[in-house]
Amino acid sequence: MFPEFEVVRRQRPVTIAVESTGFPRPAANAAIEAACDGPVSLTFASGGDVLTGTYDGRRVWLAVTTGSRRTSHASRRHGRAGRGVGRFALTLTGTMLTALTREASGAWVARARVDLTEVGIEPREESWLSGLTADHDGSADDVRAGAFGQLGLRDIRVVTYADGSPFREEDGTLLLTATSAGPGFFPTAHTSVWSLDPVTYDLVHRGALYFRRSADRPGLRSGKQVVYGDHATHLVRDGAEWLVTTSTWGGFKAPDERQPSRPWSPVGVVMARTDADLTRGEHVLDATPLALPTDGLTSVGVWDPHLVRRDGEWLVGYVSAERYFDFHPVLASGPSLDALTLRAARTDRTATEGTTLVPLDGTVVVGASDGRDNPRRVRARYPIFDLDLNEVAELRSAYVSNLPWPTLIPLGDEWLHVAFDGTPHGGRLPGYGTHGEVVLSRSTRGRSV
Known part of the structure; x- marks a missing residue:
């Protein structure tokens, strides 16, 4: 495949x-x-x-x-x-x-x-x-x-059109969104926009996206609008507009198992639309919740949205967490983004994220990243699923540390895989969250059918 x-x-x-x-x-x-x-x-x-x-x-x-x-x-x-x-x-x-x-x-x-x-x-x-x-x-x-x-980049996605094809500038330059790691856990990061030269693989910083939404920190007045550095973002060119979906990590506060009554803030997905040029400069976007279905699932949060519109229907891949941090890939579909229904979920995974929709040979396949905390048979690998989340193949590319994503970009008859690792930067004081290094891989032969 x-x-x-x-x-x-x-x-x-x-x-x-x-x-x-x-x-x-x-x-x-x-x-x-x-x-x-x-x-x-x-x-x-x-x-x-x-x-x-x-x-x-x-x-x-x-x-x-x-x-x-x-x-x-x-x-x-x-x-x-x-x-x-x-x-x-x-x-x-x-x-x-x-x-x-x-x-x-x-x-x-x-x-x-x-x-x-x-x-x-x-x-x-x-x-x-x-x-x-x-x-x-x-x-x-x-x-x-x-x-x-940033101290590092992770959660890297190619900027796409609504049909899932890569957005390119006139000179062929590709654009990526990434989580720019801050000196600490997830709320210290933000979404950045980068250009990628598909020949030299050089990355150039282009701008940043921030999200204005209702406050989710206990103690702030209900309904208070706050600007967050949300991330794990997908940027989509939809007609004359930009459609942006992101995960609300900027306000995340994990539950405290030792003090269950202590207030905490879950992760969800929000969406914004604008006709501003998001490929350059800094932008604050007004974001509203995107309801991603979790019917029949035990879910405390969702993240990692990725969208494709195919044959008049939206497909949305994401992650649902049964608890923090026990999570698995999910796929929803619907005629519009405010009318989505659950299509499939892989609840046999406990550490799989980066759900990514890839157009391939007239259909769409779903890539994901099986982390090392999964059951032994599905660790440290990139599964490829069909639209019912039945596994149909495995991506044969370097699986580096942490949870690298299967961000795949077609380059003629070849493919480019943009991943990241868990290498920290900034010393020991910040703790987890300062990763990672960008790892680019290219197909070693022509496109396989």
Whole structure:
């Protein structure tokens, strides 16, 4: 069904501050970095809130002032930097404020961080963002400020037309969406847009997408509109509009098994439409819930939407979680996106995601990624299903660490597979979520029928 693939390129475009953007910020996604040969402080401020990261030549700490209250935040284990620090950075990603140093090796390492909601600040509200500024003090040189870029890329999808074919620019350039990993768990990430040269495999950052929707954090007023860095996104050209579906990881808060009564926020899928040019620049999109059916399933959340319209019918692939984190692929269909019904589900999987619809020889097949936490017989592989989710083949391509997706792009008689791995970046303080490296594989022979 598909030929065998071999790896042709690995790359990881780590960027802290994207200088082409500015202040104030449209979303809680900001960074300032500077070269330093002595003590330096970097600051974000909005209204009466002042957020400062300091490096004194040995240690790193954060100070947060809100009103008359001032708190200090340092890591005993990770706060001391080694020799050869060349740059210092302060980032705001979602609600997380983080200070990082760039070591002699060239790698960025997180040295201090604090969740601002724990000190009474909600940085995702647009009124707060509208007053955001950045400043520096001390031995700062070559200062760069703007949007936060990424420590890694994951959840990569090709931008498509509604029929599932790849969207191409006039020169043949392909476009991708990706989750730009922040310095921590999923709420520190956001959706980015990239161009991909199908010959050189070079990736170039083009922009970012943020999503305005009702607040889902306990404690915010019901119905409050907040800008989130949601991700695991599919961008679709539908006629004269862009259709965007994404997973609400930007506001996710996992249930606490030790404290079941503690408030938590599940993951769902939201949708936005616009005629703006989403292939470049930063955009805040008004998003509304997309109801993905889970009838007959035990489901606490859905994510990873992927859409194709075929013969007047929408097909939507996604993931349903029986609990966090026990999840499997699902397929729905319907005459419109507000009239979907459940078509099939593979409940025999416990760690399978990245559900991807691939047009092939007049039909559509469904690819997915079987993670290593699945039952032994279906681990570390890419299954290919039919539209009833019966497995019909297996994609023979490198299955790297974590949960790489089967993002497949036809290139004439050949195919390109764009995946990612679980390699972290940023040191130990951020924990899980700073992956991954982009892994590109190409078919080793002509298209198989």
